[in-house]
Amino acid sequence: MKDFWKSGDPFVWLTGAMLALSLLMVTGLVTLVLVNGLGFFWPRGVERLVLDDGTVVVGEVSEREAIPAPDAPLGTPAEYRLQVKRGNRDVEGSDFLWIDEARIARRERPADVVVLERREWGNFYGEISALRQADRAVATGPAEAWAALEGRLSEALRLHEEIFSIEKGEIGANNHAQERLRLRLRGRELRGARDGAEIDAAHREIASLQAAYQQSVERLTRLRQGQNERLVATIAGGREVEIPLDKIVRAYRPNRMGAFAKAGFYATKLWEFVSADPRESNTEGGVFPAIFGTVMMVMIMSVLVTPLGIVAAVYLREYAKQGPFVSAVRIAVNNLAGVPSIVFGVFGVGFFIYTIGGTVDRWFFPEALPTPTFGTGGILWASLTLALLTVPVVIVATEEGLAAVPRGVREASLALAATKFETTWRVVLPAVLPSILTGLILAMARAAGEVAPLMITGVVKLAPALPLDGFFPFFHFERKFMHLGFHIYDVGFQSPNVDVARPMVYMTTVLLLTIVLFLNLTAILLRNRLRRRLQVSAV
Secondary structure (H helix, E strand, O other): OHHHHHOOHHHHHHHHHHHHHHHHHHHHHHHHHHHHHHOOOOOOOOEEEEEOOOOEEEEEEEEEEEOOOOOOOOOOOOOEEEEEEOOOHHHHOOOEEEEEHHHEEEEEOOOOOEEEEEOOOOEEEEEEEEEEEOOEEEEEOHHHHHHHHHHHHHHHHHHHHHHHHHHHHHHHHHHHHHHHHHHHHHHHHHOOOOOOHHHHHHHHHHHHHHHHHHHHHHHHHHHHHOOOEEEEEEOOOOOEEEEEHHHEEEEEOHHHOOHHHHHHHHHHHHHHHHHOOEEOOOOEEOOHHHHHHHHHHHHHHHHHHHHHHHHHHHHHHHHOOOOHHHHHHHHHHHHHOOOOHHHHHHHHHHHHHHHHHHHHHHHHOHHHOOOOOOOOOOHHHHHHHHHHHHHHHHHHHHHHHHHHOOHHHHHHHHHOOOOHHHHHHHHHHHHHHHHHHHHHHHHHHHHHHOOOOHHHOOEOOOOOOOOEOOOOOOEOOOOOEOOHHHHHHHHHHOOOOHHHHHHHHHHHHHHHHHHHHHHHHHHHHHHHHHHHHHHHHHO
């Protein structure tokens, strides 16, 4: 038995068992997220539940669970209850309702039940009876109203997109130009120039922009006057409501949809999720701004952290005289990796935002004060904060790669009259590129999932504009941004409607995992390609 323990086999088996357990836990977690997330957009059937007291509930059965009965005697049959998503929050006050199965007298799936996905107040479940335009009835009866709705909804969506394009495109560009001219005039005023040809030209340009703004507003008014169609529908219980057609995003009858129709619906919703803006307090719509902000922040962080980590590692390994001080620096770098991320966030606020950003505002943007430009949270400061957070990972990985390069390679380069810098730049660093990319992979994976430091350095619940747009200088590093990690936290823990938000949390988590996996795989493929190239060149 003593020889068995001395052989080390028990520890090998123990290591293998722990690895298998870890893989099982990770697989279980990913499976849980995938099961709860990927089924979010699949259209479910709508049921009409008639209770024993005559109450009628129409909606999707989203969950079934046993009713807790801790005082029930042993052998008592379990009773169950259903969670029904009845929607109609503007009328009913809540989206979900729990119903005991024992109270259900009849369950049926009527074919004419319509689901309306709205811009506000969540989904509507009921039956449509008419379509009105102003005070005139365009169609009456369920069949005619549905046919009219299918024909007119696309036009209503086009009109809504046109209005949105004017608001964000024409009026947004107009406001941006007016603000730019206002700041220019303010800057001239601070320098003591209150009149002159340039100032008069700026005032004339502002007047021209204001006239164009009034024309855009008049166009918006005319377009909005055309949004006068309303759908008359009946909810469970017989109450009749009117829904403006411009508030409807999508209309469908799930009980009449086949497998191919549901698959097409699923693909449409999935594309909307990754390409559209959020709505309804981020619980519906898409997450494109969060995707864009996450990827752009990781890219900026990578550009910042890579040279910083490489230079620090090269100095510590190649140039610094080894001794107690360098050893202390290495210990400090290793300990820096264990500092809580929120501490880096506080440092980013104090140093980057208040100190550097405030100084930049006073030197380069005095005309905008007291409104800060760089003296407030933004994607640049968030990226710099995460660069400091992840730089120990890059330093350690690069140092390990440098230590693995044989000393004879350096000596051979120096013997051929190369300088120390040329040896490091042309011989050592190319051989260390796979190790550098390994550190960068780990840094990107950590940065993509960090939330705490971002909450105080630039991330917001909803960003009105992306950090990249068509206005000069195109990249706006001072702007706030959205992030998938913070989006998960906000929707999952700050939403007043938890049951509606839960599926969105799972789906956003799936998306975040996919993005991190894609970024890591890209870096891994690049690392492997460089490694093979170095091996071939060495031969």
